[in-house]
Amino acid sequence: MTGYILKRLLSAVPVLLGITVIVFLIMAMIPGDPALAILGAYATPENVAKINRDLGLDAPLVARYFIWLGNMLTGDFGTSFSLNRPVIDEVLDRFSATLLLAGTSFVLCSVLGIAAGVISAAKQYGWADKGITFAVLLGISIPSFFLGMMMILIFAVELRWFPVSGMKMAYGGGGFADVANHLVMPAFALAVVATGVVARLSRSAMLEVLRQDFIRTARAKGVREGRVVWGHALRAAMVSIIPVLGIQAGFVLSGAVYIEMVFQWPGVGRMLVDAILKRDILLVQGGVVFVAACYVLFNIAVDVAQSLLDPRIKT
Amino acid sequence: MKQGILNWTRRGVLGAGTALGLAMSLGLAGQAGAQTPPGVLIVGQIAEPKALDPAAVTAVNDFRILMNVYDGLVRYKSGTLEVEPALAESWEISEDGTTYTFKLREGVSFHDGSAFDAEAVKFNFDRMLKEDHPYHDTGPFPLAFFFSSVEEVTVVDPLTVEFQLNAPYAPFLSNLAYPTGLIVSPSAVEEYGADYDRHPSGTGPFTFAEWESNTHVILNANADYWDGAPELETVVFRPITDANTRTAEMLAGGIDLMVEVPPVALSEFEGDDFTVVEQAGPHVWFLILNAKEGPFAEKAVRQAANYAVNKTALVENVLEGTADVAAGPTPPAFAWAYNESLEPYPYDPEKAKELLAEAGMEAPEVTFYVTEGGSGMLDPVAMGTAIQADLEAVGFDVTIETYEWNTFLGEVNPGLEGKADMAEMAWMTNDPDTLPYLALRTDAWPDKGGFNSGYYSNPEVDELLEKARVSTSQEERASLYQEMQAIVQEDAPWVFVANWKQNAVTSSAVEDFALEPSFFLLLKDVVKN
Numbered sequence: 001m002t003g004y005i006l007k008r009l010l011s012a013v014p015v016l017l018g019i020t021v022i023v024f025l026i027m028a029m030i031p032g033d034p035a036l037a038i039l040g041a042y043a044t045p046e047n048v049a050k051i052n053r054d055l056g057l058d059a060p061l062v063a064r065y066f067i068w069l070g071n072m073l074t075g076d077f078g079t080s081f082s083l084n085r086p087v088i089d090e091v092l093d094r095f096s097a098t099l100l101l102a103g104t105s106f107v108l109c110s111v112l113g114i115a116a117g118v119i120s121a122a123k124q125y126g127w128a129d130k131g132i133t134f135a136v137l138l139g140i141s142i143p144s145f146f147l148g149m150m151m152i153l154i155f156a157v158e159l160r161w162f163p164v165s166g167m168k169m170a171y172g173g174g175g176f177a178d179v180a181n182h183l184v185m186p187a188f189a190l191a192v193v194a195t196g197v198v199a200r201l202s203r204s205a206m207l208e209v210l211r212q213d214f215i216r217t218a219r220a221k222g223v224r225e226g227r228v229v230w231g232h233a234l235r236a237a238m239v240s241i242i243p244v245l246g247i248q249a250g251f252v253l254s255g256a257v258y259i260e261m262v263f264q265w266p267g268v269g270r271m272l273v274d275a276i277l278k279r280d281i282l283l284v285q286g287g288v289v290f291v292a293a294c295y296v297l298f299n300i301a302v303d304v305a306q307s308l309l310d311p312r313i314k315t
Numbered sequence: 316m317k318q319g320i321l322n323w324t325r326r327g328v329l330g331a332g333t334a335l336g337l338a339m340s341l342g343l344a345g346q347a348g349a350q351t352p353p354g355v356l357i358v359g360q361i362a363e364p365k366a367l368d369p370a371a372v373t374a375v376n377d378f379r380i381l382m383n384v385y386d387g388l389v390r391y392k393s394g395t396l397e398v399e400p401a402l403a404e405s406w407e408i409s410e411d412g413t414t415y416t417f418k419l420r421e422g423v424s425f426h427d428g429s430a431f432d433a434e435a436v437k438f439n440f441d442r443m444l445k446e447d448h449p450y451h452d453t454g455p456f457p458l459a460f461f462f463s464s465v466e467e468v469t470v471v472d473p474l475t476v477e478f479q480l481n482a483p484y485a486p487f488l489s490n491l492a493y494p495t496g497l498i499v500s501p502s503a504v505e506e507y508g509a510d511y512d513r514h515p516s517g518t519g520p521f522t523f524a525e526w527e528s529n530t531h532v533i534l535n536a537n538a539d540y541w542d543g544a545p546e547l548e549t550v551v552f553r554p555i556t557d558a559n560t561r562t563a564e565m566l567a568g569g570i571d572l573m574v575e576v577p578p579v580a581l582s583e584f585e586g587d588d589f590t591v592v593e594q595a596g597p598h599v600w601f602l603i604l605n606a607k608e609g610p611f612a613e614k615a616v617r618q619a620a621n622y623a624v625n626k627t628a629l630v631e632n633v634l635e636g637t638a639d640v641a642a643g644p645t646p647p648a649f650a651w652a653y654n655e656s657l658e659p660y661p662y663d664p665e666k667a668k669e670l671l672a673e674a675g676m677e678a679p680e681v682t683f684y685v686t687e688g689g690s691g692m693l694d695p696v697a698m699g700t701a702i703q704a705d706l707e708a709v710g711f712d713v714t715i716e717t718y719e720w721n722t723f724l725g726e727v728n729p730g731l732e733g734k735a736d737m738a739e740m741a742w743m744t745n746d747p748d749t750l751p752y753l754a755l756r757t758d759a760w761p762d763k764g765g766f767n768s769g770y771y772s773n774p775e776v777d778e779l780l781e782k783a784r785v786s787t788s789q790e791e792r793a794s795l796y797q798e799m800q801a802i803v804q805e806d807a808p809w810v811f812v813a814n815w816k817q818n819a820v821t822s823s824a825v826e827d828f829a830l831e832p833s834f835f836l837l838l839k840d841v842v843k844n
Contacts, residue, residue, distance in 0.1 A: 031722040038373055038457050045764050047460060054455040084366045084512050085528070093528055149559065157566045164564045170357050170531045170553040264555050266529035274362070274556065279721055 004307065008300045015296055016289070020072075023288045024065050027281045033057070034081060034279040055081055057281075068285065077290075078282035082275065087286035091268065095290065097167055098267035100179075101259070102252045104187040109194035109252065110245055114234075116195070117202025117241075121210060122229045132199065139196035144255055148189040148262035155185060165264035186263040190255055194248045201244045205237040212236075239310045246302035250295060351571055354548035356825065356843045358836070359561045359570040363529055363554040366512030369497035370443050370456045375690075375743070378494040379574070379836035380532055380552050384426075385497035385517030388417055388436065389488055391833050396597060396649055396745070398488045402431065402498060402518065412483030412787040419474045423541050425500035426523070427516040433476040437468045438501040440478075450504050453511055458495040462487075483785035485792055486746035493745045494835075520545045520839040529554065545839045546827075565589070565820055571843060572828065573820045574836065578635035578694065584820045593816045594830035597648045598691055599641050599750070600741040602702070602810035605731040607770035610679035610711075617807040619670035620737075621660035623709040624702055628662075630813050633697045638813040643800040644755065645747050646814045648832045651789060652747035654797035657804055659811065667709040680712045684727060684738035689720035691741035693815060699739060702810075713737075730761035730768050738768065741815075743834065747796050752780050755803060771808030 035051035052058045059067070071078060077087035120132040156164040162185050168174045209215065210233050218228050257269030264270070268287055275283040351357050364377045369385055372378070388403040400406075403417035423431040441448045443456045444465060464484040469477045480487065490496060503516035515523045520542070521534035532552040536545045553570060555561040562580040565573040576584070576591070584591050604611040604620065611617050626640040639647075642657040671679070685699035686692055696717065703713045716735070718726060727738045742750045752759065757772040759765025776799055783795035804811070819836075821828050826842040 031718075031725050033721070033725070036721050036724045036728075047457070051455065051457060082365055083363065083528075084371070090528065097529075152560070152563045157563050160567060164567045164569050165555060165557075165560045166530070166553070166569075168530060170570070171351065171355055171533070171549070171551045261557055262560060264557060264560050270556070271529075277721075 001304075001307075005300070005304060008303065012296045012300065016293055019292045020069060020285075020289055021065070023285050024068065027279075027284055028061055028064075030279075034281060037277075037279045038081070068282070072286070072289070077286035080275070080280050080283040082278040082280040082283065087282050088290075090271065090283065091287050091290050094266060094268040094271045094287075095294070097265060098253070098256050098260070098269060101183065101186055101190065101265055101267055102249075102256050104183055105191040105194065105252045105256075106245075106249055108187060108191040109198055109248060112191070113195040113198025113248075114202045114241060116199040118206055118229060118234055118237075120199065120203040121206030122225075124207065132203075136196040136199045139192045140200075142192065144189055144193055145258040145262050147192060148186065148259055151185050151189055152262070165262075167266055186259050186265050189263075190252060190259045193255065194252050197251075198241070198244060198248055202237065202241050205240040206233060208240075209233045209237045239306070242302065242306050242309065246299060249298060249302075253291070253295065351568070351824075351843075353824070353844050355551065356547050356549070356572060356838065356841060357551045357553060357570045358838075359564055359573040360552050360554045361558075361561070361575055362556050364526075364532060364552070367515035367523065367526065367532070368453070368499065368512035369494045370439070370459070370499070371454060371512055372494070373457050375834055378834075380534070381494050381497060381515075381517075382519070382835045383521045383534060383550065383838050384515055384519045384523055385494075385499065386519050387491055387493075387496040387498060388419075389492045389496075391489075391492050391831065391835075393837075394829070394832065396489070396832050397651060398492050401492075402436075406488075408787050412485070412785060413480045415478040415480070415487065416471070417476050417478075419476065420541060421474060423518050424539075425503065425516050425518055426537065427500050427503050427506075429500055429502040431498070431518055432473045433470040434473070435501050436476045436498060437470050438504075439498050440465060440468045442504065443495075450508070453504060453509050456495075458493075461490045461493060461495045483787065485784050485786055486748045489746040492833075521547075521550060524549075540839075542839070546842045547838060550838055565822075568822065571822045571825050574817075576818050576820050578633075578637045581635060581637070581818070588823050590821045590823070590825070590828075592819045592821065592828060592830050593637075594818075594832060594834075595639060595646070595648050595814055595816045596743065596832050596834045597646045597745065598741065598743045598815040598817075598834075599644065599646045599811070600638070600691070600693060600698075600739075600813040600815065601641065601644070602812065603727070603731065603738045603740050603769040604808060604810065605736045605769050606772075606808055607732055609736045610676055610681060611736055611769075613674050613676075614806060615670045615674045616676060616679065617810075618660070619667040619674075619709065620706060620711075620810050621807050622663045622670065623667035623711070624705045624810055624812065625662045626659060626812055629698055629701055633694055633701055634813065637818060638693065638815045641811040641814045643804040643811055644751055644809065645796060645800050648814070649747040649796075652793050652796040654800040657800060660804075660807075664705075664709045671710055676710075678710055678712045681706065681714070681737055682735040683713050683715050684723065684731075684735045685715050685717045686723040686739055687717060687719050689723065689741075691743050691815065692720070692739065693741070693813070695739050698812075702812075727768050728761065728766060730770065732770070737810075740768075745833065747792075748780070748784055751776075751796075751799060751803070752784060755808065756780055769808055771806070773802060773806055776802055776806075 034055060035048040038051055039047050080087050080090055083090055116132045120129045123129050152164055155161045163182055167182050168178050215228060215233055218232050256267055260267040260270040268291060272287050360376055362376045364380055365372050369381045386401045389398040390401040392399040402420055404420050406415055406417045408415055419433060425431060442450045443459045444462060464480045465478055466481045467479040471477055500516035504511045507514045513526055520537055520540045522537045524533040524535045526532045534550045536548055538544045555564060558577045561573055564570045604617050606612055630638045630640055640659045642659040645653055647653045686695045699715055703715055706713050731738060744750050754766040755771055756777050759767040760770055761768055779795045779799040783792045786792050817830055817834050819830055824844045828841045831837060
């Protein structure tokens, strides 16, 4: 197992290097440069040249790439010019906010999605199944940013149950209850689509397992139906559900970009959108590489978990 | 068999009910907190500030915080764009217009306790302008060129400071009133170095308390402020980049004051719970016409475009009344320099058709650069489409090309030659000199480092602008600018479209709030109940 994990980690190195090249080239190729974003209408060629010199953007492309890569390997991600602060500080701050949001959504979509899928499969063609199938279709079809805006209108502006946006109150907030209160709407809005997908796939995985012989045997032996469904069948179905959860984790992480914009959640997605618009090259590059690294590691973790669950997967 | 699932469902229902109840009670707790406390003003900003060092920033969003923490030597008189004394009590200008001597206010100290004096003023400008200054590396200072005419700052005595300019430069005083001229505490810069921008110390009505990234910047009242203590105890600036979310926060009571209300959201704030404040500012929205080649090389065709565009419909329908129709290149907010006798080109499609026919133009083809957004650009896509329709109605054949803002600047600033005939543009400036000097002179063509992307050239205009820049008499400058405006309007190098009115909304708990023509946000006299 250790060998397998090591092998997977090693194989991640070229992937990450590839990502650094791609993100670097994209940022170098998109038109408009940081000096324009800083100076706006005052961007005379002279002023632009001065800013480029200040930002170290006057060096040749290849040299800039290797300087950046070399610095990053020593843990120096550079300084964001639009925020005047070290990229790594900003990314870590923002990533922890994203993790809180995406993590909560992930738990919500896993628990609700699997539960709905299992109930749906166990009561195939019953009213619960029909209700859940309909709700799932609805959930998958609503774009999350639209759902988010509607939730703000109804639950924040009209009913005033929850705050509109942010992660804590602007003044005198920050306690656990305050953050939890701010988390409810964005976490739910972000979880809806993923819940639908998980529910659908859990349902079909469960239906397949429930038709198998060992389930009939269990029932014949008189095991209670609850135990058959939630014990025997679900455990067997988990093997096909877990990879879906892995994909959904990625989906939730990327979906967080829209949700963070709508709810002004101070996460890494909103950070990247702002940074791209401002051509904050180092912040975009550092942010993307960091998120990609986390995503790659997470995928390795999912694969490892799966191989632990399913002895048929050779390590 | 069904028993198991029913059991679970019952438990599930109970669990869900508990969760919902918990969430609702949390929600109710939040609702109680949504009423912001008296004396505390929460401002919905459009973005996270970059830095709280006035020499290092360029965005109006950052200026809104800085103007409350710092003072400059001079400031704009309330409600105008004319300078009045601030940290300098008085000043003298030498006859040749190159030496400015300021008498400083006595007994003023920075928030960190150090004294404000002539040495502090010298430190500020040397830091920005001299590459060998020990704290020049606390930059970069992108707008330092505002003071590029300053040759030397000399301390005459502790309360007298002298600026030596390399040539007469009339906008100098109004540049000093701009945020780039705000005075920071030298001892705080010495203490924090490159981190100064997160530990700001000025002489202004509010002192810096806390900056939590992406959450808030908090300022507290400076009880010892030289111009009288502010009414508020605390100001909280909250960045909310999404305009819809900012509107929702205002409606829900999460913020007390919101700037830059989207035109379509204004109707939400009718009624007694909110007050909408408007103020015209030094902004002009125009179309650059390519006077070097293509149909707009002919003056009559440029005038035809001015007659063809229905500006009233644009400001009333597309911009929902958040702008006025522009008459010429200078916004009326520069009251002292504005030519009152100018009337906007009327909407007259027949006249436009006549002019086109006289010029012998049969369906002239026009490539039109439109931006998707950008500073001061208002609603550029909708405006571009409406303008396209107006021009086509009189016989132009208009093709729109749309670009994201930074890309757009990269295309437009180097000049339109060989690419386009027309481009949207907007400027906000602090002196009537800036825009025409940088965008209408022959010496401001893109290849000479200026912003005259449409290659307009009129020696008369060049002369007027050069003269106005070196004159030290405001009256003389005013008459030169007024003459320039009349000529430029007649020559029509641009289609003059709109002057934006900045807006803000306050909740009913906020009193004595007003917007300034400078677009700065001054909170010293605001009351929050």
